[in-house]
Structures are given as structure tokens and as C-alpha cells.
Amino acid sequence: MRQSIIDVRNLSKSFDISSKEPGLKGTIKHFFRRQTKSLKVIKDISFEIKEGEIVGFLGANGAGKTTILKMLCGLIYPTEGSILVSGYLPFRRKENFLKNITLIMGQKQQLIWDLPPIESFYLNASIYDIDKFEAKKRIKRLSEMLEIDEELFMPVRKLSLGQRMKSELLAALIHEPNILFLDEPTLGLDINAQRNLRKFLQKYNKETNATICLTSHYMKDITSLCKRVICVHEGAISYDGKLDLLLKKLSPVKEILIVCRSEEDAIKLENSGFTVKNKTKNEVTIKIENYSITSSLKTILNNFDIEDLFINEPPIDEVIGEVLIKKDYDI
């Protein structure tokens, strides 16, 4: 039984937001009398994350995913509720807690812009009390995992976004944290760079058993890394559980394209009682419920002369998109 490394109970966060009416009148009014209101962006959420888990936080823009991550890593102070991360209250920012975590924000960099990344790595190593010899070993190991080499010695401003992101990761992981908070780490990266980054995170998780909390708008990041997702809708949790369960619940049918050897067989199949989506000459697309897929396919293969067959998964972006706009999922 794995232990909980993150324990969040009835957590809420409010921000004071000032509002201004448009136009000159609004500007003058705003100058003399500021209207501020308290906006509750996180509403009474609770969850636990176990050691070694990779959890994806899903939600539309402004749903509160990043605010949750910022509270988990101690960057901002919660308004109500409790958070325990690795046994620490994050907002106290105790040295041992900070040595255990890292936060990576896509497009936000901590590397020194005009110097090669290697300088920032050694700087971070000394900040985390890692001696030079050990730092050298870690830089070598992580740079091999991330497949970066000569980029380490080029000024950061000369690196491509992908190379920079890899260097950011190396800088953020040099102290070998147990908990990684990743806020849209693949933002702006091309498909290959995204895939490499995902591969690296999987490997890092496997080798170090690190816990990873991830937000991303790229569904591929979520589906290839996270078994569990927490869906956030307007500051509240709308779903917390396994990703495949959510997908099964949301898309209970699969589409199957069947290519028959003759048009007669295609007509026979069309009239055999399956739900037909469309038919063209000798091709028929039918919809089958997930639970009956094996038996239905057996029937089709036994009774019709089939040349080829394609099972299509429902487009995940559409399925997840539905989650982001709904308030509650009871699965």
C-alpha cells in the first residue's frame, strides 16, 4: 500500500480583484474609489495523491488548475483548508520541503538568459547544497536522459524552445526532487519535442518513483502520462479518478469500419441489426457498445466475408472537452 504524499483537505483560495467600468467616467471613479471584490477561485477541494503517482489536472482556462499547483508547491498562501505535502505545510517553505519539490512552468524560465545553461545548473547545485563532483555526475546523467549535449555550453538566448525546455527541466531536477509540479511543460513545443519530454518524464518517474502533478492542454500529455486525472471546473473538482474509466463512461461506443469483399455482403451487414453510421459501396461503419465489442466482432467475422476491419477510438480531445464544461461526473 503506497503512502499519501499529498493530502489536501477542504482547500479554498480567494483573490481580491479590483474592477473598473469602461470609459473616462469609469477611470475617474476608479481613481478615487477602487471597487474590489473577493473572488473565490478554489472552492473547498479535497484529494490525496500517493507516492509515485502521475496525476493530470484537467480544466478549461481559468478553472483553477495552476492555482492548485501554486498552493501545493508553497508559492501562494491558501485562504482556507489544509495542505500537507511530504509532511510539510508548503507555504512555510521550509528548506527540507523545498529540496524535495520542483515547479516547472512552460514558457517561464529560471535559466540565466545570457549565459550557457551549464552556469545555471552549477548555480542551482550550490543553492541546493550539492557538491561540484556530485553536480557534475547528475548533469551528465540528466543530459543523457534528455539528449542534450553541446547546448549546455551555448547561451540560453541562442537555444530553440525545445532545447531551452530541456535545459529548464535539467535545472529544475538537479536536486533530484521527489515531487514534480509541471504546469503546461510542453506548451509551445513541436510534436517531437513534446514526445521526447513525455518519454523523459515517464523514465524519470520509473527510475526515481517521483510523484508528478501535471497540467496540460495537450491531451496526448495526459493520456500518455497519467492514469489518474483530477478535473477542475470553476474552482471545484468535477471528477477525480482513473482516466480510462472516465473515457469509458463518456464514450460507451466504438466506431468500426468494415470493408466487405462484395457489395452484397455490405448490404447484408447493413440490414443485420447493427447501428450503422454510414455505408459506401462495400464499406460499412457501425457503432458497437464497448461491453459487447468481442461478441459482436465474432458474429461479424463468422457470418460475413470481411476483407479488412478498423476499430476507431473516439477522438479524446472531444471527450475531454466535454468534461471541461461539465460540473460533475459521478462514476
Place this chain on the structure above:
Amino acid sequence: MIFNLINRKIFTLLKVQYSNMLEYRVEIALWAISGIIPFFMLNIWTNNNLNESINISDVLLSRYFLCAFFVRQFSVVWVVFSFEEDSLMGKVSPYLIQPLNPFFRYFAQHLAEQITRFPFAVIIAFFFFIFNPESIWMPNLGILLLSILSTFLSFLIQFLIQSIVACLCFWTEKASSIERLLFIPTLFLSGLLAPVVSFPAYVKSWIYFTPFPYLIDFPANLLSGNETNISGGLSMQILWIFLLFPLFKKIWSEGTKKYTAMGS
């Protein structure tokens, strides 16, 4: 042990920031040149024979303004502007979750910049002596060391004052406007435009209770060999540091609770 670790961090920070500053050497040369206000003031004073009213010779006055230039070169602080920008752009967030107060980064940045500035300041002083050969003098080693210490303490006072103002970013976002208010007394009361000894008696009766005369006037008088109360001046500098440091710590700890990590 803890002191050694902090030392190692600061030393590495300093090394990295120095490499970074060397990338901006032309900019730093221009900054050094832009700090020549004391020489303009010297010109105004000597051309109008204003020094006669305060019984300071031309030579001593020119040494004073040269020293004021040096003290200013090695005590200039801009942390409020850096912190405000980093805070508004969300750049301070990654530093906040590292086991080192982000102000150490700014501190190292300033020290590295001072080291980079040094050769340019020496070149400017060299040209000053070419045009004012009668002002050449050599302070004794003890005075030189005390002046370096006093300049460093002046830098610490200014760094702490600006850091306290910078922390107001957690509440107001535009803390630099408060710094601009502080700039006026710093400019007029520190001794950058005129030695404090030339101020009216009623100003002199209270000015020594403020930190301003210890920023430029005291270290510049000490280095230039003018009459000054060395132990009194150093004690006041240390006293101000002891008063400002806990205030900074308090405002920092309260401010970080207000941090909203905007821009990130």
C-alpha cells in the same frame, strides 16, 4: 557550517552574476560614466567660490567630490526596480521555491556589478587627476580599509532600504514610485550634491539622526581625509543596518503571504 554553506552559495552566485555582468560591459561603462554628478557639482562649487563659505579648500573639496563619486559607484542600488519587474512578470516564482531568499540573487548581482564597474571608475579617476593634479593624494592603509568598510555599509543600508520598499510590491505592485519619493532626500541629504557640513545649522541638527549622511557624506569625508567622527559614523551605519534588517525580514515574511504569483 551554515555560514560555510551560505558562503558557498553566495560565492557561486557572485561568480555566475559576474560572468553575466561581463556580457554587459559596455552598458556598465556607460553607467559608470553616468555617475559623474559629483564632478558637475564640484565645478559649480569651485566656479562660484562657494567653498569659501564653509572653509574647505579647493583641493579638499575636489577630493571630497571624487570620493563621493567613488562611494556612489560602489553603493548604487536598483533592487526595487529588478524585484518589481521580476515580481510583475512572474520571474520571482521559481526563485521563491528554492532554498535561498531571492534577495541574495539581487545582492550578488549588485556586488558583481560593482566589481565590473571598478576598472571604469579607476579610469575616470585617472582622467580626473590629469585635469586636477593638485588633488592627487594617497590615503593611509588604515583609512583606506575603513573607507572600503564604510562604503560597503553604505551599500548595505541602501540595499536594505530598497529591499524593504521592493517588498511593498506584494501589496501595491508599483513599489518603485515609493522609491522615487525616497530618491529626493537621498539625493539632497546624502552629500552627493554638497557636503553635509555646508547645510544650514537647523538641518544639521536633525540630519545625523537619519541614515542619509551615512550613505555618501560620511564615507566620502573619511576617504578624502576631511575631518569626521570615524567611530560615530561607523556606529551609526551599523545601527541603521541592525534597525533595517529585522524590518526587512518582517515585511518579507508578511509580503510572501500576499504573493499571488501573477504573470505565471
